[in-house]
Amino acid sequence: MVKISSDQNTFLVKKKSDDLFVSFYDDKPLRLDEEIVRKLNDMVNFLMKSLLSENIILEQGFHICNVITGECTCWEYIWNSSLRDKCRHCHAATLLIETQQKGHLEVVNEAKKNLVHYFRNKERVVPASIKNNVIYQGDMEDSYQEIIRLYNMQGKMFEIIF
Known part of the structure; x- marks a missing residue:
């Protein structure tokens, strides 16, 4: 589910309940200890600050996604960063925009x-x-x-x- 925010380039994309950190090499969930998960969450929170503005309200259970920069607060984006294509959340938001336009x-x-x-x-x-x-x-x-x-x-x- 994709929600439009008050910023035309920023969208909220619903997190899946089974949203695991999956290896793109063998498609298996990664086993991470608590310290690594905590540091990854710190990184996500840091990224989130740049994506949030005072007029965007983050709802619990949603990723923030900027379709212009390709930034997203999902672990897939953190893992791949700008080295690869946009994450699936940005693609979903882009499809929503295209569907509304076309x-x-x-x-x-x-x-x-x-x-x-x-x-x-x-x-x-x-x-x-x-x-x-x-x-x-x-x-x-x-x-x-x-x-x-x-x-x-x-x-x-x-x-x-x-």
Whole structure:
């Protein structure tokens, strides 16, 4: 859930109850001792000060996310900082903005197009004998449905991509 704050660039994104610090290398939760967790929380609180202004009220259970700078108070942002792409909370807030500006259907169709384009590029380098021609040569909707079918069959998107 994304909430709009009084600042047009700052959003509140609901924290998940099972929001663990997960390693991006093996997708497993990291085991951290209390001192490390305390210091990480101190870092988050420090970051939060720069994101808050007097007219933004932080609600319990929400991350603060600035869609312009990409800053967020989640552990994913702390872990990756500016070295990688924006965190999922900034992407969610950006999608909310786009949906309000363009409309739901246009945003969904654009996301479908980008997903199909990504998988077609992945298929481009695969040998012809194992190439998925539905994705590679099919129309947009057929390619998208094949990606969804593979996702439902194989599980996480990570397993399909790599």
